[in-house]
Amino acid sequence: MLPFARVTIIGLGLIGSSIARAVRVTMPTVRITGYDRDPGVRDTAVRIGLCDDVADSAGAAVIDADLVMLCVPVGAMAAAAADIADDLPADAIVSDVGGSKESVIAALRAVLPHAVLVPGHPVAGTENSGPESGFATLFRGRWCILTPEEGCAEAPVARLRAFWEALGADVELMTPRHHDLVLAVTSHVPHLIAYSIVGTASDLEEVTQSEVIKFSAGGFRDFTRIAASDPTMWRDVFLNNREAVLEILQRLTEDVTMLQRAIRWGDGDTLFDLFTRTRAIRRSIIAQGQDDARPDFGRDHGETAAV
Amino acid sequence: MLPFARVTIIGLGLIGSSIARAVRVTMPTVRITGYDRDPGVRDTAVRIGLCDDVADSAGAAVIDADLVMLCVPVGAMAAAAADIADDLPADAIVSDVGGSKESVIAALRAVLPHAVLVPGHPVAGTENSGPESGFATLFRGRWCILTPEEGCAEAPVARLRAFWEALGADVELMTPRHHDLVLAVTSHVPHLIAYSIVGTASDLEEVTQSEVIKFSAGGFRDFTRIAASDPTMWRDVFLNNREAVLEILQRLTEDVTMLQRAIRWGDGDTLFDLFTRTRAIRRSIIAQGQDDARPDFGRDHGETAAV
Numbered sequence: 160m161l162p163f164a165r166v167t168i169i170g171l172g173l174i175g176s177s178i179a180r181a182v183r184v185t186m187p188t189v190r191i192t193g194y195d196r197d198p199g200v201r202d203t204a205v206r207i208g209l210c211d212d213v214a215d216s217a218g219a220a221v222i223d224a225d226l227v228m229l230c231v232p233v234g235a236m237a238a239a240a241a242d243i244a245d246d247l248p249a250d251a252i253v254s255d256v257g258g259s260k261e262s263v264i265a266a267l268r269a270v271l272p273h274a275v276l277v278p279g280h281p282v283a284g285t286e287n288s289g290p291e292s293g294f295a296t297l298f299r300g301r302w303c304i305l306t307p308e309e310g311c312a313e314a315p316v317a318r319l320r321a322f323w324e325a326l327g328a329d330v331e332l333m334t335p336r337h338h339d340l341v342l343a344v345t346s347h348v349p350h351l352i353a354y355s356i357v358g359t360a361s362d363l364e365e366v367t368q369s370e371v372i373k374f375s376a377g378g379f380r381d382f383t384r385i386a387a388s389d390p391t392m393w394r395d396v397f398l399n400n401r402e403a404v405l406e407i408l409q410r411l412t413e414d415v416t417m418l419q420r421a422i423r424w425g426d427g428d429t430l431f432d433l434f435t436r437t438r439a440i441r442r443s444i445i446a447q448g449q450d451d452a453r454p455d456f457g458r459d460h461g462e463t464a465a466v
Numbered sequence: 467m468l469p470f471a472r473v474t475i476i477g478l479g480l481i482g483s484s485i486a487r488a489v490r491v492t493m494p495t496v497r498i499t500g501y502d503r504d505p506g507v508r509d510t511a512v513r514i515g516l517c518d519d520v521a522d523s524a525g526a527a528v529i530d531a532d533l534v535m536l537c538v539p540v541g542a543m544a545a546a547a548a549d550i551a552d553d554l555p556a557d558a559i560v561s562d563v564g565g566s567k568e569s570v571i572a573a574l575r576a577v578l579p580h581a582v583l584v585p586g587h588p589v590a591g592t593e594n595s596g597p598e599s600g601f602a603t604l605f606r607g608r609w610c611i612l613t614p615e616e617g618c619a620e621a622p623v624a625r626l627r628a629f630w631e632a633l634g635a636d637v638e639l640m641t642p643r644h645h646d647l648v649l650a651v652t653s654h655v656p657h658l659i660a661y662s663i664v665g666t667a668s669d670l671e672e673v674t675q676s677e678v679i680k681f682s683a684g685g686f687r688d689f690t691r692i693a694a695s696d697p698t699m700w701r702d703v704f705l706n707n708r709e710a711v712l713e714i715l716q717r718l719t720e721d722v723t724m725l726q727r728a729i730r731w732g733d734g735d736t737l738f739d740l741f742t743r744t745r746a747i748r749r750s751i752i753a754q755g756q757d758d759a760r761p762d763f764g765r766d767h768g769e770t771a772a773v
Contacts, residue, residue: 345684350685353685353744354741356718363714374648377656378652381689398737411662414666415659422711427702430697436665438697440667440690440693441593
């Protein structure tokens with residue numbers, strides 16, 4: 160009944176450790192083996208009991224796996240694949256959680272040309288990093304996108320789908336190229352803009368950093384959450400989804416320029432029309448359970464007694 | 467002991483109704499009179515018992531006030547001031563909550579040249595609008611900026627400071643011009659970018675709106691909260707803080723262009739350096755109590771049992 164009996168997780172950060180926790184909760188009989196190239200992370204994983212086994216090498220970790228999940232930054236996928244290549248069982252399914260798919264597939268295929276590969280990407284996360292920041296419900300009600308290569312057999316895709324559904328996720332299939340474009344819009348460019356605006360704000364001479372922090376409740380603080388995400392992971396995402404990110408960024412720049420012109424010329428109707436349209440998108444996101452319906456994300460305001 | 471005995475609130479939306487609720491809780495003996503030019507909002511205010519009195523006209527609402535708080539969109543300030551001009555007691559303090567200050571002061575002064583004016587701006591809000599979306603703790607632990615004109619007497623500023631502190635806010639004084647620049651950075655440009663990116667995402671041909679909504683948990687949904695804010699209020703803010711918004715937007719555009727170039731040329735160091743720096747800002751915002759320390763803003767993830 161279980162899609163896999165022995166799951167190996169390579170990379171025990173936020174996502175890898177959340178998968179371990181979610182497997183433990185939802186499929187308690189599955190044997191979980193973990194590995195991280197950072198010995199400190201391995202020690203932490205042992206201390207908090209994240210896995211059944213923490214291996215000393217990537218090769219030892221995969222030797223009897225039936226699912227190997229690569230949970231490392233996109234730029235480290237090739238090295239992680241090379242580390243397991245010699246010990247990977249021929250029938251093990253290899254998957255990953257990388258935020259860009261075309262480049263990851265190319266990197267993995269260069270090292271593992273004959274592996275049973277089903278690339279994936281759970282669209283979930285928080286701004287925190289490391290093995291202790293994961294939690295078992297991270298994927299619940301979130302989407303996981305699988306991007307099998309052309310000609311991939313159906314059975315491994317079905318098994319991986321069952322695995323993610325067991326963790327509470329909804330699964331969607333997409334081509335790698337379409338995934339990269341969708342994520343450029345819904346994740347990569349928003350992160351880039353958030354990083355950028357936080358950087359711009361902290362570099363001004365006329366407004367001090369202390370003022371930016373103090374008055375951040377006016378909207379700025381919403382950007383700082385995703386601008387606190389893991390720097391290595393995000394550097395790799397931008398370098399590896401370059402074409403799609405640059406395309407969407409160009410579109411955004413044109414649209415911002417249009418708004419800039421509307422402000423300069425006092426064209427309130429253009430502003431009002433856009434600001435009305437964007438409200439509807441928020442309502443749909445909430446209606447589909449992809450965000451918290453409470454105002455202000457449900458942030459703590461003390462006792463919000465309805466007076 | 468109370469800074470004011472009779473407070474009149476003109477405009478009973480999110481901010482006006484939150485002030486009414488907060489006064490009711492923190493200074494229960496203060497008499498609260500409300501007015502809104504929308505009869506439907508006045509009816510709602512009566513029905514939910516927001517004020518002691520809901521007046522039928524702005525003039526009647528201010529006739530015995532010692533504080534008149536104008537809580538209307540920035541573009542409606544002049545009209546609201548004109549409506550009260552004939553009935554305003556000479557010694558009443560007039561204040562407002564507008565998000566831009568130089569233009570609001572000019573608009574109010576054109577109609578109320580001799581009023582005791584102490585302009586203000588509570589840096590707080592949610593994406594919701596209307597009299598029923600307010601709550602008493604909205605200002606608690608948030609900053610309220612007062613921007614008295616040059617030569618303003620100290621006593622009215624001290625009274626208004628005491629009023630906001632009673633509602634739970636911290637108070638800071640600033641020149642109107644500096645306020646407008648600080649808010650352009652911490653609030654106005656973030657809102658404009660959020661509106662813009664949500665608009666861009668919903669206009670693409672290659673990615674459907676339904677995909678944008680489905681996969682919004684990758685970061686996009688953080689932008690949609692502030693892009694769901696009141697369209698009239700925000701149109702007015704941009705038209706009334708034009709210079710500062712255009713200046714900050716120009717800076718941001720330069721910085722985004724620099725990142726765009728780094729991505730195009732594969733310059734990972736530039737990206738990594740920025741992404742590391744921005745993490746520190748988030749930590750400071752949380753350390754100063756200006757945002758929720760819980761990951762993901764404390765959004766609901768089901769039972770996040772530490773497994």
